[in-house]
Every structure is written in C-alpha cells, then in structure tokens.
Amino acid sequence: MKNLAPWLILMLTPSFLAGCMVGPNYHRPAVPTPTAYRDLSENPQAQAQAASYADLPWWQVFQDPQLQELIRTAVKQNYDLQLATERINAARAQVAITRSNLFPRVQGSGNFAGGKEGNFQTTSNFLTLTADAAFQLDFFGKLRRATEASRAQLLATEDARQTVILTLVSDVASDYFALLQLDLQLQITHETVKTQEDSVKLTNLRVEHGVATKLDVLQAQQVLDSANATIPDLERLIAQEENAISILLGNYPQGVPRGLPLIEQPLPPEVPPGMPSSLLERRPDIREAEQFLVAANAEIGVAKAQFFPQISLTGSGGGSFGWSSLFSSLMSSQLGIWSYGAQVSQPIFTGGALRGNLRLAESQHQQALIAYRQAIQQAFGDVSDALIGYQKLHQVRVRQEDTVKDLQESVRLSDMRYKGGTTTYLEVLDGQRSLFNAELTLAQARGTEYQSLVQLYRSLGGGWQ
Numbered sequence: 001m002k003n004l005a006p007w008l009i010l011m012l013t014p015s016f017l018a019g020c021m022v023g024p025n026y027h028r029p030a031v032p033t034p035t036a037y038r039d040l041s042e043n044p045q046a047q048a049q050a051a052s053y054a055d056l057p058w059w060q061v062f063q064d065p066q067l068q069e070l071i072r073t074a075v076k077q078n079y080d081l082q083l084a085t086e087r088i089n090a091a092r093a094q095v096a097i098t099r100s101n102l103f104p105r106v107q108g109s110g111n112f113a114g115g116k117e118g119n120f121q122t123t124s125n126f127l128t129l130t131a132d133a134a135f136q137l138d139f140f141g142k143l144r145r146a147t148e149a150s151r152a153q154l155l156a157t158e159d160a161r162q163t164v165i166l167t168l169v170s171d172v173a174s175d176y177f178a179l180l181q182l183d184l185q186l187q188i189t190h191e192t193v194k195t196q197e198d199s200v201k202l203t204n205l206r207v208e209h210g211v212a213t214k215l216d217v218l219q220a221q222q223v224l225d226s227a228n229a230t231i232p233d234l235e236r237l238i239a240q241e242e243n244a245i246s247i248l249l250g251n252y253p254q255g256v257p258r259g260l261p262l263i264e265q266p267l268p269p270e271v272p273p274g275m276p277s278s279l280l281e282r283r284p285d286i287r288e289a290e291q292f293l294v295a296a297n298a299e300i301g302v303a304k305a306q307f308f309p310q311i312s313l314t315g316s317g318g319g320s321f322g323w324s325s326l327f328s329s330l331m332s333s334q335l336g337i338w339s340y341g342a343q344v345s346q347p348i349f350t351g352g353a354l355r356g357n358l359r360l361a362e363s364q365h366q367q368a369l370i371a372y373r374q375a376i377q378q379a380f381g382d383v384s385d386a387l388i389g390y391q392k393l394h395q396v397r398v399r400q401e402d403t404v405k406d407l408q409e410s411v412r413l414s415d416m417r418y419k420g421g422t423t424t425y426l427e428v429l430d431g432q433r434s435l436f437n438a439e440l441t442l443a444q445a446r447g448t449e450y451q452s453l454v455q456l457y458r459s460l461g462g463g464w465q
Helices: 002-012 065-079 081-102 140-208 212-249 276-282 284-305 353-420 427-460
Strands: 105-117 120-138 310-324 333-347
Touching: 002 353, 065 140, 081 140, 140 212, 140 284, 140 427, 212 427, 276 284, 276 333, 276 353, 353 427
Parallel strands: none
Antiparallel strands: 105 120, 120 310, 310 333
C-alpha cells in the first residue's frame, strides 16, 4: 500500500496546475444606457441627485406600522418566496454535484468468503479489501467551465429570489393602498347616505308645510338610492382585496387589519430617482439576466473542450487476508495487490455532433446577451413609466382636491339659495350628486397616487432587504 502514496498525491493535485481552460472568459458587455431618465434630462438638480429614493429601506418609505407588519408576515410566509428559496437550495446542491467532478472518485469494497470442502475436510476463511480510484484530468477546463456555469446559475437563482421579494412587497403595499382607497370610498358613501336620509326627511317635512313638492322628495330619494346601490359593490371589492392580501401573506382568505387611513398616509416631498447607472446594479432582474449570460458564456468553454482529448487516471489497491486448513504450514496468509493506469479518449468522427453542440452553445450565449440587453431596456422603460405616472397622478389628485372644494362651496351656496327661495331643490340635488361623485374620484386618485409611488419604488429596484 505504501507504493500507492505517490500516485494518490498525483491524483489529488488540482488539474488546473497542469492545464488551461478553453473558451472565452466572461467580460460584462458594454450596453449604452441613458445618462438621465426621461423628463429629467433638463433638470440639473434631479440629474445630479446621487442619493436615490430606492436606496431607502421599505420601512422608511412605507411608514404605516400595520403595513410594515403585513410586509414582514408576507416575507416569512408567502409560498412563492418559499419556492424561490428552495430553488436556491437545489441550485446550491447542483453546484456541489458539478464541482465534485474536479476531484478523484474513490470507492472501497470488501468481500468475506469461507467454507468447507467435503472431500478434503478442509476449511478456509478469507477477507478481501480493495479500493478503486479514478480521476479525470481537466487539462482543457471542461469541468471548471461547467462548475463556473453552475455557480452562475446559482447566483441567478438568488437574484430570482430577490425579484420575488421585490414583487411580493410591492404587491402587498399596492393592494394595501387599494384597500384603504376602497375603505375611504365606502366611508364617503355611508356619509352621503346619512346626509341624503336626513335630506329626504327634511324634504318630507317641507312638503307637509307646503314649501316643497313630492317631486323634490322623489329626486332626493333617487340620490339616496344611487348612493345605497354603491355600497354592496364597494363591500364586494373590499372583501376581494382582503382575500388577495391574505393569499400574499400565506394565509387563507380573512379580514386584514388597517393602520392609518388613506388621507393620513405620508407622501414624500420629493422622489430622487438616483443616477441611471445605479439601476444596473440595483434591479435583481438585470443581475439575474447577467448571471444567465455568465453561465451561457461558460457553456461555450464546455462545448469547445469536447473537441480535445479526455484523459483519466485509474488505480486500485487492496489485499486478501485469511487461512486454510489444507496447508498446515500456512495457517494464515496475506496478499497485497495494486495497479494503476491511464486512459485517453479522443473524438475522431461524431457526425457533426460536437460542432453542432458548439454552435448551440454560441447561439444560447447570443440569446442570453439579447435577453440581458432587453432586461436593461425594459428596466429603463419601467422607471420612465413610473416617474411619469407618479408625477401626473400627483397632479390629478391635487386638481381633484380643488374640484371637491369648489363643489362643496357650490352645494353650500345652492342650499342657501334654496332656503332663501331663489332656486329650486333640483339645483341642490345636482350639486350634491356631483360632489358625491367627485369625492369618490378624489379617493380613487389618492389611492392611485400611492400605488404609483409603490410602482416607482419597485421599478427603481428599491431596497427590499
């Protein structure tokens, strides 16, 4: 067995000391990107703003304690995120499997045999122990390139998990703001119903005193019925939104606790988007696409290495120990054996399979490169859409607030004129109907503005750690 020591040392020597790797080494491709986000190129202050809104952790962006608790629960319990985590475990195991080919394979076996021969009345017992080893020399980097590709796949899986987190947290926040919007609309509707119920009672009293007509009562009742008809639909939407949030949290459909009402939710005074170059490092989907590109680049090396000889070393050693009663002078015996060898295989004719495999690897690399460039382009499109959406929806909400204030004043003046006998009750009812619709629209505008804030934070690759 001592004669095996030099051979084992040779087997354990890393093969990269004796060989090189074929195939291209990865270099990040140069992809031209805008120097400023759209609509900000003429704003030097925003363009020079290095600090990004997306660098803030989500608990500083969304300050509602109840929303923060919902997000934490979702990160712990969501099934999509659990699946993404298990995919990382599987990818990590695959790296270990692929990397194991860089090391010798050693296996041992043992055999014990004994018996008695009737003719010679002899008995014997023998134990045989053997160990076999095989090692493929990676002169041309096939195994190392395969390991490189496997590691890149692992990193891509980890980035995919970050994408799941990014999507999960933004979905919870967006659905939460949509729920608060519906709550506000339902509150407005209930207040309108109460107001109109009082209006109907008051109009009936005026009819009894001869200062109003039955037509005024019918018109007031129509406004009341219209508001009442809105309530069941809002309650349906609220229940469905709660169900959607419950599923995101990994729960069965149930009620969702609320925190601050929508009108009390803080909005940031300004949203610095940061430099465009930071988007490439922050967005996990871009990083994932790049890791797929790294893996595809390594697979070219694997395909090229197939053209070169494959060299393997083999060896075995062991011994037999035992005794036999047939030879009285040899009551016990032992026998040591060992062997070694080398095997070289070189493809000679494969019918074009190797060349086709190389062309396939090169095509897949080109596809990964296109997908990487497309991911970057799509990311800038997402940011542009989100920036424009947030800016314009903010303006919509501000103008809708002015509209509501104007209608509130108009209803107040119409009521005063009606009580003074200078206008009809129809003018009051039309004003109330317009105010009710405007208040619902304002609530929707508030909710949409918060949802656009979530979308902007998500498109910038916000810090969802």
